[in-house]
Amino acid sequence: MLKDATSPDLSALANAGEILSLVASRAATSRSDLLAASGLSRVTVTQRLGALLAAGLVRETSRTLPSGGRPTRVLAVNETAAFLLVANIGETHIHLAAMDLAPAVILQSTIPFSVAEGPAATLGRMAAELDRLAGEAKASHGVLLGVGLSLPTPVDFKRGRVVGPSVLSGWDEYDIIARLQGALGVPVYVENDVNLMTLYEYRHNFPGVDDMLFIKAGTGIGSGFIASGRVFRGAQGAAGDIGHIQFLSDDAPLCRCGKFGCVEARAAGWAIARDLSRLGFPADNARDVIRLVESQTPEAIMLLRKAGRTIGEVASDVVSIINPSLIVVGGTLARGGEILLSGIRELIYQRCLPLATRDLRIVLAEPEADSALFGAAHLILDDVFSRAKIGELIARFRGAALRA
Structure with missing residues (x-):
């Protein structure tokens, strides 16, 4: 969770996006890695990394790397700095969860599902349950970064819409993103369940x-x-x-x-x-x-x-x-x-x-109760921590710090 607004250097935090993206993607896991990957001066890297550490966005883990002198601690995104909401629509139930940035499950629940109910009613119930999970997760994990939805049907990923033929009768071309984004106020990602299972296997195994x-x-x-x-x-x-x-x-x-x-x-x-x-x-x-x-x-x-x-x-x-x-x-x-x-x-x-x-x-594949759910979490993390989106993420954390 984001620390007190007096702790981080907010001006340095505003420019720390590239450093955060490098750590989140594991392209750099130490200070020396950050120097080499960013091309920035040692003073600048130290200042921006310090702001990220003070804000609670990055942490030093217990693992160390040899550095020619004193071992250096491995850097990682702080798993408790924020949280994600994910959902997977199955044959008869919807599995929902709040996850940290590891990702790991913080809270989860299951609600019944019937295709006959239609997309508007289903997404309304889903949004209400996700909002309930968010209310509980905010106390320990602060900022909600995004919502990921897994569907058992072909999905036009760029538009976030079901395209037929589909087992989800009545969902074709329904604007899922607008419905959930309007209810929860954060970026929404919609993807086919098999692509998310693929992403899970790649990231985890x-x-x-x-x-x-x-x-x-x-x-x-x-x-x-x-x-x-x-x-x-x-x-x-x-x-x-x-x-x-x-x-x-x-x-x-x-x-x-x-x-x-x-x-x-x-x-x-x-x-x-x-x-x-x-x-x-x-x-x-x-x-x-x-x-x-x-x-x-x-x-x-x-x-x-x-x-x-x-x-x-x-x-x-x-x-x-x-x-x-x-x-x-x-x-x-x-x-x-x-x-x-x-x-x-x-x-x-x-x-x-x-x-x-x-x-x-x-x-x-190793048996996994809901690999699509974890795949949805990775989908969100890959996007919000990307270099193209990291500025938006930093701005949200700075805003949260200023409001604290």
């Missing part, structure tokens, strides 16, 4: 991998790309929609999108559940599929392995195009482990050239 593919195999099928260290979205945010690539055949199944032969209609959780139901097994979704797999039902195991090969077939085309060094497979169906993964590996190594697969790793 594979920060050194700059080119990776994340595949979500759950009720639906989707993917996200990290290209040169950034989420690749494409022109309208539709990149990675592998679930609706079509494999035509005489018996091509009907997809939820209205087309025939989509990957999702062959390999998604709902499609496997459909096939199991036809065989007489009670199954409605991906969770039911995994329940039958875990109970060693041969038909479920066979269909999951077949789904892995279908996903591997489309993933092999993606590997040939974007040449990732890592593929991470997550989602509910990934709980099937090697049953799913072996089919994916088989088709990728069978169809791709050796150059593309020579150093390629294909792994399962």
